[in-house]
Structures are given as C-alpha cells and as structure tokens.
Amino acid sequence: MEPFITHRGIVAPLDRANVDTDQIIPKQFLKSIKRTGFGPSAFFDWRYLIDATPNPDFELNKPRYEARSILLTRNNFGCGSSREHAVWALAQDGYRVIVAPYRGEGDDHIPGFADIFKNNCSKNGVVTIELSEAEVEEIFQAVFAEEGLEASVDLAAQTLTLHKADGEVTYGFEYDPSVKNKLLNGLDDIEESLQYMEEIGRFEANHNTWIHAPQG
Amino acid sequence: MAKTLFEKIWDRHLVRDLPDGTSLLYIDRHLVHEVTSPQAFEGLRLTGRGVRHPELTFSTMDHNVPTDENRLNIQDPISAAQVDALEKNCKEFGIKLYGIGDQRQGIVHVIGPELGITLPGLTLVCGDSHTSTHGAFGSLAFGIGTSEVEHVLATQTLRQKKARTFKVEYTGKLSPHVHSKDMVLKLIGMIGTAGGTGSVFEFCGEAVRSLSMEARMTICNMSIEGGARAGLIAPDETTFEYITAKDRPFAPKGEALEKALAQWRSLPSDEDAVFDRTLTIDASKIAPQVTWGTSPGMVIDVDQPVPGLNDVAGYSAADVRKALDYMGLEPGQKMTDIKPDTIFIGSCTNSRIEDLRRAAAILKGRKKADHIKLLVVPGSHQVRLQAEAEGLDQVFEDAGAEWRWAGCSMCLAMNPDKLAPKERCASTSNRNFEGRQGAGGRTHLVSPEMAAAAAVEGHFVDIRNWNT
Numbered sequence: 001m002e003p004f005i006t007h008r009g010i011v012a013p014l015d016r017a018n019v020d021t022d023q024i025i026p027k028q029f030l031k032s033i034k035r036t037g038f039g040p041s042a043f044f045d046w047r048y049l050i051d052a053t054p055n056p057d058f059e060l061n062k063p064r065y066e067a068r069s070i071l072l073t074r075n076n077f078g079c080g081s082s083r084e085h086a087v088w089a090l091a092q093d094g095y096r097v098i099v100a101p102y103r104g105e106g107d108d109h110i111p112g113f114a115d116i117f118k119n120n121c122s123k124n125g126v127v128t129i130e131l132s133e134a135e136v137e138e139i140f141q142a143v144f145a146e147e148g149l150e151a152s153v154d155l156a157a158q159t160l161t162l163h164k165a166d167g168e169v170t171y172g173f174e175y176d177p178s179v180k181n182k183l184l185n186g187l188d189d190i191e192e193s194l195q196y197m198e199e200i201g202r203f204e205a206n207h208n209t210w211i212h213a214p215q216g
Numbered sequence: 217m218a219k220t221l222f223e224k225i226w227d228r229h230l231v232r233d234l235p236d237g238t239s240l241l242y243i244d245r246h247l248v249h250e251v252t253s254p255q256a257f258e259g260l261r262l263t264g265r266g267v268r269h270p271e272l273t274f275s276t277m278d279h280n281v282p283t284d285e286n287r288l289n290i291q292d293p294i295s296a297a298q299v300d301a302l303e304k305n306c307k308e309f310g311i312k313l314y315g316i317g318d319q320r321q322g323i324v325h326v327i328g329p330e331l332g333i334t335l336p337g338l339t340l341v342c343g344d345s346h347t348s349t350h351g352a353f354g355s356l357a358f359g360i361g362t363s364e365v366e367h368v369l370a371t372q373t374l375r376q377k378k379a380r381t382f383k384v385e386y387t388g389k390l391s392p393h394v395h396s397k398d399m400v401l402k403l404i405g406m407i408g409t410a411g412g413t414g415s416v417f418e419f420c421g422e423a424v425r426s427l428s429m430e431a432r433m434t435i436c437n438m439s440i441e442g443g444a445r446a447g448l449i450a451p452d453e454t455t456f457e458y459i460t461a462k463d464r465p466f467a468p469k470g471e472a473l474e475k476a477l478a479q480w481r482s483l484p485s486d487e488d489a490v491f492d493r494t495l496t497i498d499a500s501k502i503a504p505q506v507t508w509g510t511s512p513g514m515v516i517d518v519d520q521p522v523p524g525l526n527d528v529a530g531y532s533a534a535d536v537r538k539a540l541d542y543m544g545l546e547p548g549q550k551m552t553d554i555k556p557d558t559i560f561i562g563s564c565t566n567s568r569i570e571d572l573r574r575a576a577a578i579l580k581g582r583k584k585a586d587h588i589k590l591l592v593v594p595g596s597h598q599v600r601l602q603a604e605a606e607g608l609d610q611v612f613e614d615a616g617a618e619w620r621w622a623g624c625s626m627c628l629a630m631n632p633d634k635l636a637p638k639e640r641c642a643s644t645s646n647r648n649f650e651g652r653q654g655a656g657g658r659t660h661l662v663s664p665e666m667a668a669a670a671a672v673e674g675h676f677v678d679i680r681n682w683n684t
Contacts, residue, residue, distance in 0.1 A: 017535055018409055018511050022649040027630045031280065031294040033254035033301045045651050076410035079443065080649060082345040083252065084361035103410075107493060111413045115445050116345060116359055123363035176377070178236035189363070190265070193371045196232065196240055200373055203231045203242055208337075208479065 001125050003186035007096045008152035009069030011162075012060050013143045019073060020080035021117060025089040038085055039092030064147045070097040072139055075110070078117025087120040097153050099129045099160065101136035122179045123189065127153060129160055129173050142169075155184055218486035220381050221448050222416045225356040225483070229339045231373055238375045244338040246368050247324045248275040248311065250302040251630070252343030256366035257305040268372045270310040274333055277302060278323045279630045281316050283593050283620035288317055295631065309369075322596020322622040325349040325564040329433065330598055332464025336451035336480040341368055346564045346646065347446075348439040352432035353459075354451035354483050356416070359440065380492040382415035382444065386423035388500035393679040395574070396431040397566060397644070397663035399423065400438040401505035403497065405515040408530040412444030415493065418485060419449050423499030429458040430568040437565045438646050441512040450484035504679050506551050507648045507661040509539035514648070518666070518678045522549040542650055543658050544638065552676050554660070556642040558589045558635060559671040560653070561664055562620075563627035566644035567595030569602050571664040576608045578668035578684065579615040585674030590617040591633065593625040615671070629654045642670045 029041045046058045054061045060068070071090070077100045078086060090098070098121070100112030111118070112130040121128050131139075142164055143149050150163045158180075161170045181187070219227070231240040246269075253275075260266065267273060280295040281287055290296040299316070306313040314320040320327060325346050328334040336354040341347060343365040350357035364374060386399060404411075417439050424432070432449050439447030456477060459467050468476045503517035513530060516523060522540070524547040525533040540546065545554070561567070561575050572594065584590045592612045594600040600622055603609055609619045626633040627645035629652070635641055637656025644667050648659035662670070669677045669684075 016538075017532065018513075020511075020647075020649045022628075022647070022652050026651055026655070027628050030251050030630060031292075031298050033258070033298055035255045035258070045655055076408075076413070076443070079409050080345065080440075080647060082343060082359035082361055084255075084343075084363060087361070109414075110408075110410045110443075113413075114410070114443065115413055116361060120361035120363065123361065176237075178234075178238045178375075178377070181236055189375055190259075190263075190367050190370050193240065193367065193373060193375060196373075197371070200231055200240070200242070200371060204372075207242065208228075208476075 001123070001186045001188060004096070004125050004127055004155055004183040006152060006154050007069065008150055009096065010065065010067050011070045011072050011139070011143050011149055011151050012065035012068035013140055014060060014071060014073040015140060017074035018076045018079055021078055021083050021086040022080055024078065024086035025083065030083055030085055035088060036092065038089035039094070042089040042093040069094050070099065070151050071095050072099045072136070072143060074136070075101050075103055075112050077113050079114040082116045084120045084123070086117065087124045087126055091124050091126050095126065097127045097129060099131060099136065099139065101133040102130045103133060122182060125183060125186070127155060127183060129153065131171055131173055135171050155180060218488040218490070220485040220489040220491060221354060221418055221450050221483055222356065222379070222381050225337055225339065226378060228337065234375065238377055240373050241339060241376045242373055243341055243368050244272065245333055245340040246273045247328055247333070247340065247342035247347070248273060248365070249279060249324050249342070249344060250277050250298045251279045252362050253305065253365055254298065254301045255362050256369060257309065259366040260369060265370045267309040267311065267369045272372065273311045273369065274328070275302060275306050275311050276314040276321055276324050276327055277316055279624045279628065281623040282632050283623045283625045284632070287621050319597055322598065323564045323567065323624055325437065326568060326595030326599065329353065329429070330464070330596055332459060332467025335459065335467060335476070336455060337483050341374065345440045346437050348444070349433050349437040349564055351436040351439065351446050351448045352429060353455055354448060354480070356446060356448065358445040379445065380415045381418065382412055383418050383420065383491040383494040385421035385494065385496045386419070386499040387421050387496060388423060388498050389426070390423055390499050390502065391680060393665055393684060394502050394504055395663045395665065396427055396434040398502050398505045399499065400435045401507070401512065401515045401661060402502050404438065404442045404512045405505070406497070407442055407495070409441060409511050409513040410443045412439065412442040415444050417442065417444045417447040418491070419447060421499070424449060425452065428570060429454060430570045433568070434565055438512070441646055451480050456480065504663065504666050506666065506676055507659070508543065508545060508551065509536070510542050510648055510650050511539070512646070512648060512661060514539055515661070516551065518551050518676060520551065522547055522551065524548070552678060555675045556640045556660065556670055557587065558591065558639055558641040559667050560591050560593070560626040560641055560643040560645065561667050562591070562593030562595065562625050563645035564595065564624070565646045566664050567593060567599065569599050571644065572599070572603050572608050573606070575664040575668040576611040578665055579617070579672065580611050582615055582672045584616040584671040588671050588674055590615065590671045591620065591626060592617045593620040594622050596622045626653050628652060642667045642676065
C-alpha cells in the first residue's frame with residue numbers, strides 16, 4: 001500500500017447522511033473479478049442520468065469540484081454492505097480523504113463511518129477523518145462559500161487545515177494509532193501478520209480440536 | 217472476572233495482542249461466495265501465497281445465480297465469469313464448493329447453519345455483511361472486506377480491535393403474528409442505523425429465549441442494519457437441539473459432541489458481566505413493522521401513518537423529504553393504504569423453512585391480488601426440498617406465486633430478479649436502500665406473514681387484526 005503522510009486537495013461536499021455502500025457502488029459493478037476500473041462508477045445512480053450522461057443536479061458533478069480529492073459528508077457514511085468495491089471506487093475516483101461527523105460523547109459516541117467501510121478504507125490508503133457535527137457543519141459552510149477551497153491533512157500531526165481566503169483554520173482529530181501507523185508506513189497487513197505464523201501454529205495446536213476440525 | 221459471551225469467545229480465539237494495539241484473532245470458519253472473493257484469490261496468486269486451511273473454508277454461489285428453471289445456464293456473461301472464477305479458484309486452492317445444481321447450494325448464511333458449519337463459540341467470517349446471521353448460535357460472526365478475506369485465506373486470522381458490548385434485552389412475550397423480524401426492525405427504528413456502530417449486540421431476554429433458531433437468525437442477520445458488525449445470542453437447549461436433531465454433516469458427533477456441549481454450556485454471559493451499553497425493549501408492545509423510507513431505520517408500526525418531515529428522530533427533514541420523494545409517499549398516508557406491485561419472500565433474512573411455512577399458512581386457500589407479482593425464493597436447495605415435501609410449493613403456486621430455486625434473488629438485484637424503476641415491493645429482505653432491489657425500485661421491509669397478507673389484499677394490512 002502506498003503510504004499516506006500528508007495530502008492537500010479541493011474539498012467536495014456530499015450533504016447527505018447515511019450514504020450506504022449500495023449508493024457508493026451499485027450492485028451491477030460488483031460482478032467484476034478485478035480490483036480496478038471502479039472509479040467512473042462511484043455514486044453511479046446519482047451521478048448519471050438514465051442515458052448515462054452526467055446528472056447536472058448531482059452535487060459532485062459541479063465543475064467547481066472536478067479536481068476534488070477530499071470528500072466531506074454527513075454521519076454514518078459507508079453503512080450497509082461490506083463490499084470493498086465501495087472503497088476501491090472512491091479511491092480510484094480520486095478521493096484520498098473522507099470527512100464525516102461523529103455524534104455524541106462518551107458512552108453515547110456514534111462514529112461517523114460504518115465499521116466495515118472504515119476498516120476497508122484502512123486497507124486501501126484512504127484516510128477517514130471524524131470531526132464533531134459542529135466542525136463538519138462549519139466546513140460545509142466554508143466549502144459552499146468559497147469555490148476551490150482546499151484542505152490539507154497531516155496524518156502524523158492528526159490535523160486538517162482549511163485554507164480559506166480569509167485565513168487558515170485547523171482542526172485536530174483522533175486517529176486509531178494502529179491504522180495511523182499502517183497508513184503512514186504503507187504497511188501490508190498480510191505481510192505483517194505472516195511474521196506470526198509460528199505463533200498461529202502453536203495456537204492451533206492447543207485450540208479446541210473437537211470443534212476446530214469439521215467432521216464432514 | 218465476570219465475562220460476556222463476546223469476551224469469552226474473544227479470549228478463546230486470541231492468538232496474541234499485537235504491538236500496534238490490535239489483536240490477532242483466530243478464525244474457525246471462513247465462508248466464501250463469488251462476489252467478494254475473486255480479488256482475494258488473485259492477491260494470493262500474485263504474492264505466491266496459499267490458503268492456510270482449505271478444510272476450514274466453505275464456498276457457495278448465491279448472489280449471481282438465477283432462480284428460475286434455466287438457472288444452470290447463466291445468460292449474463294459477467295455473472296457467468298464471476299461464478300466460473302469461484303469454481304476455478306476453489307479447485308486451485310482445494311476449497312469445498314457447493315455450486316449451482318449442488319444439493320447443498322444456497323445462500324451462504326442459510327447453508328452454514330444447515331450443514332453444521334456454524335456452531336456455538338466459534339469465530340466465523342465471510343465477505344458479506346450479513347454474516348452476523350450466524351451469531352444466533354453464539355458464534356462470533358461478522359462480515360469483512362475483500363482484503364480481509366485474503367488475510368484470512370492466507371493466515372486463518374484477522375487483525376481486530378475489540379468491539380464494545382451492547383446488550384439488547386427483550387422482555388415479555390410477543391403478540392400473535394409479531395415475529396423476530398419485527399423485533400429487529402423495531403430496535404433499528406429506536407437506535408438508528410449507526411446506533412450499534414463499534415459494538416457487538418447481545419440479544420437476550422424472555423422473548424429471545426422463546427424464539428426458534430431460525431427466528432433468532434433473522435434478528436442477528438439484521439444486526440448490521442443497526443450498525444453492529446455482529447449480534448450474538450447465547451446458546452441454549454434450543455441451539456443444541458437444532459444442531460443435533462438433524463444430520464448436519466460438519467457438526468461434531470458422538471464423543472466430540474459431548475466435549476463440545478460441555479464447552480458450549482460455559483459460553484453464556486456471566487450473570488454479573490458488565491456491558492458497555494444496555495437497552496431494554498418490551499416485546500409485548502412491538503407491533504408489526506413496515507419501513508417507509510430508504511434506510512432500515514425509517515420504519516414504523518403498521519397502524520401508524522407515514523411520518524411528517526420533522527417527526528423522525530435521527531433523520532433531518534431534508535433526509536425524510538428525500539426518502540419520501542424516492543418512495544413516492546407523502547406524510548400522513550396510512551401505511552395500510554400503500555399498495556405494493558411485487559411481493560418478495562426470500563433472502564438470508566427470511567427464506568428458511570419456518571419463514572416459508574408462515575407465509576404458506578397465510579396464503580393457503582387464498583389467491584394473490586390480481587395486480588401483484590409474488591415471488592417465493594427458498595434460501596437453499598435443502599429448504600426447497602423440505603418445502604416441497606410439505607406441499608408448500610403447491611400452496612404458493614395455487615395462490616399465484618412463482619416458486620423458485622435457491623439464491624439471493626431480488627434482495628440485491630445482482631441476478632435477473634429485480635425491480636423496475638418505481639416498482640413498489642414488500643420484501644422480507646434486509647435493506648430498503650435506494651436501488652437495492654433494482655435501480656429506482658421502492659422497497660418496504662416486512663416479515664414473511666406481513667408480506668404474504670399484503671399479497672392477498674393488494675395492500676399492507678395489520679396482520680394482528682387480519683383474518684388469519
């Protein structure tokens with residue numbers, strides 16, 4: 001995986017909550033047996049009209065967002081199906097960073113991204129940033145107000161900086177240290193885990209063999 | 217220290233904690249289907265890696281397969297290529313495959329329990345979010361992405377962060393004709409589709425204990441719709457009876473079963489175990505549920521009207537407007553006035569024999585309304601054979617239904633069964649997302665009984681007051 005250290009790019013707003021992976025990449029594209037070629041099909045049903053021409057009403061089709069690489073959205077992004085194709089589609093469509101709001105604090109904390117989707121992002125070098133609802137709202141307003149607004153992300157510092165014409169605003173965010181380390185160094189999970197094969201073998205030797213080995 | 221069921225399974229599968237703060241978790245069973253696996257097998261080939269435990273890996277075809285009598289001959293060349301790829305990959309890596317035409321083929325989450333692959337206390341994964349289904353056995357089961365499928369194939373482990381625990385207790389008894397589908401839809405309506413994110417549910421309480429295994433699977437199946445990757449139900453005598461009453465080829469037998477049973481009985485959460493979150497729902501107050509929007513959290517009691525724009529907790533007025541526009545509905549409309557065009561009884565949520573029996577009990581001696589298209593799709597070939605042995609196929613056909621072969625069918629429209637734009641469907645499946653059952657299609661999620669009654673009347677009914 002290519003390391004992610006810093007990134008600067010135009011922010012595009014997708015002002016919708018609960019965007020599910022069926023919307024990010026509809027089922028007909030899951031029939032591919034390849035890992036590539038999904039980019040043009042991201043958000044297919046919203047992005048194109050019936051005649052396959054771009055839908056001018058879809059927010060991300062606006063010319064001002066054409067060169068975007070940071071997606072700004074609402075809570076529970078990537079819910080639903082586990083399809084990693086959703087992340088492949090976004091990454092191949094040029095998104096390196098996705099920003100969504102978490103809700104609540106402490107025991108009531110609800111993450112901004114669905115679990116499996118976030119996990120899939122971490123395997124594909126896509127950074128998922130969670131900010132408070134108020135912060136995300138502020139960024140939405142800034143993006144609506146200023147064409148070509150850029151943000152930069154520094155993963156090591158865990159900051160997102162909005163480069164507004166009237167001055168920069170920086171937001172700090174939490175990041176799972178294991179995922180951060182993996183992204184910063186471009187580590188491959190399987191390669192890392194294979195280092196523990198001996199231990200896995202020892203574990204297997206003591207594991208519940210009567211249910212471990214299927215009888216059929 | 218007192219432990220929850222989740223913590224007990226976790227501890228028994230922990231290979232080691234890793235320096236980066238994650239844990240290496242051993243995986244006992246890996247289910248594979250044609251859609252999310254080809255890139256994983258390709259990854260193995262490119263890196264020259266093998267499958268560590270082909271005998272713990274089980275494969276079937278379900279998403280792409282047609283369910284009509286021509287199913288063996290897939291017309292769509294891209295679907296056919298995906299199915300062929302699975303066959304080739306299974307052969308190359310020595311993995312058992314229940315392909316189209318096999319007596320044991322079916323939806324992956326239906327055949328796992330059926331064949332005794334799913335057992336209490338195991339860890340089980342599949343590249344499919346509805347893997348949560350298997351949690352009904354007290355098996356820690358969750359969906360994974362394709363990169364993780366490759367990781368499990370190569371190492372028989374996963375790198376995981378420990379989830380939070382979320383206890384959902386259903387007290388009291390369900391009303392007649394209210395089922396586990398209504399229990400889980402009610403929960404999702406209460407907590408929203410992100411309410412369980414980061415957590416594993418444990419479903420418990422009187423109303424859960426009295427459910428059959430198949431009904432439990434329906435609840436656990438939709439855990440993911442509540443945001444939780446996994447849902448668990450502690451194994452009990454109902455579980456053990458399910459595993460041992462029929463011939464389940466991969467379940468332990470004889471002495472192995474005795475040992476297994478002793479271990480399974482130690483699994484339930486300790487009485488004083490502490491959960492991160494708890495929620496109690498009075499099951500006796502749950503009404504039949506129907507979704508009105510484009511997210512499983514947009515759900516309401518059947519005797520209530522379509523909600524107003526500002527009346528839905530957790531969704532903005534704009535979200536509600538967007539959903540109602542898509543669904544072609546207006547606030548205040550009675551749910552029982554809504555007329556579906558199509559009824560789909562099937563999917564990994566509700567396609568098991570008990571689901572079909574319930575639907576058949578409603579349809580027996582009755583006919584579907586003229587304008588309705590009614591599709592009944594068994595979850596596995598074994599379910600199909602059982603239904604036919606009981607004469608249910610005849611009941612369905614007499615009622616005007618199409619009786620199909622096993623597959624995912626109209627749940628997700630990756631095969632020829634799909635909705636046309638604006639076609640309205642009462643569906644026993646799990647997702648009412650935009651376009652889920654076909655681009656522009658409109659989905660209302662309901663239980664099998666509610667779906668069958670809607671087929672007869674031509675509109676939704678409150679099954680509690682209906683002439684059952």
